[in-house]
Amino acid sequence: MAAHSYSRCWLHLIWGTLHDEKILTSDLRSALSGYFYDYAQKKGIYMRINFVSPDHVHALIDLPRHLSIEEIFHLLKGSSSNWINQNDFLKEKFAWAKGYAGFSVSHSKSEALVRYIANQEKRHWEMSFKEEYEKLIKKHGLIIYKEN
Numbered sequence: 001m002a003a004h005s006y007s008r009c010w011l012h013l014i015w016g017t018l019h020d021e022k023i024l025t026s027d028l029r030s031a032l033s034g035y036f037y038d039y040a041q042k043k044g045i046y047m048r049i050n051f052v053s054p055d056h057v058h059a060l061i062d063l064p065r066h067l068s069i070e071e072i073f074h075l076l077k078g079s080s081s082n083w084i085n086q087n088d089f090l091k092e093k094f095a096w097a098k099g100y101a102g103f104s105v106s107h108s109k110s111e112a113l114v115r116y117i118a119n120q121e122k123r124h125w126e127m128s129f130k131e132e133y134e135k136l137i138k139k140h141g142l143i144i145y146k147e148n
Contacts (some may be wrong), residue, residue: 010060010062010063010073010104010107010113011105012058012117013057013100013102014100015057015073015097017095023055023094024053025090026091029052039075044069045067049117053121055129076134081094082108100136
């Protein structure tokens with residue numbers, strides 16, 4: 001047996017803006033998408049696709065062996081909020097919401113998820129981010145906790 005180590009762990013990552021505010025402009029969304037690809041590559045993360053909406057982000061990554069899911073979110077959310085604020089893209093200070101969702105994806109289903117992410121703009125003509133998020137949480141057998 002060869003002494004090589006291999007892994008393939010596709011993850012669908014989702015996170016939103018603080019208070020679900022639709023504050024990411026079209027120009028910022030485009031720049032932020034490119035930022036995510038470049039930053040992920042620098043950190044050894046293969047990002048297959050991402051889509052930045054006015055109030056949230058979807059991404060499909062291959063989880064590298066040297067990082068946890070929590071570390072991935074910390075890196076992507078932390079670095080991007082700093083980048084947005086340092087470059088004065090918005091008048092007010094920007095922040096992502098504290099929470100996130102990360103779902104494992106079968107390799108055989110990864111192309112379907114790529115299409116799902118690519119069609120986000122069309123999808124949100126029919127359903128809000130909150131509705132989509134709750135639907136995904138339930139689909140994956142998780143409980144939605146309501147804030148008081």
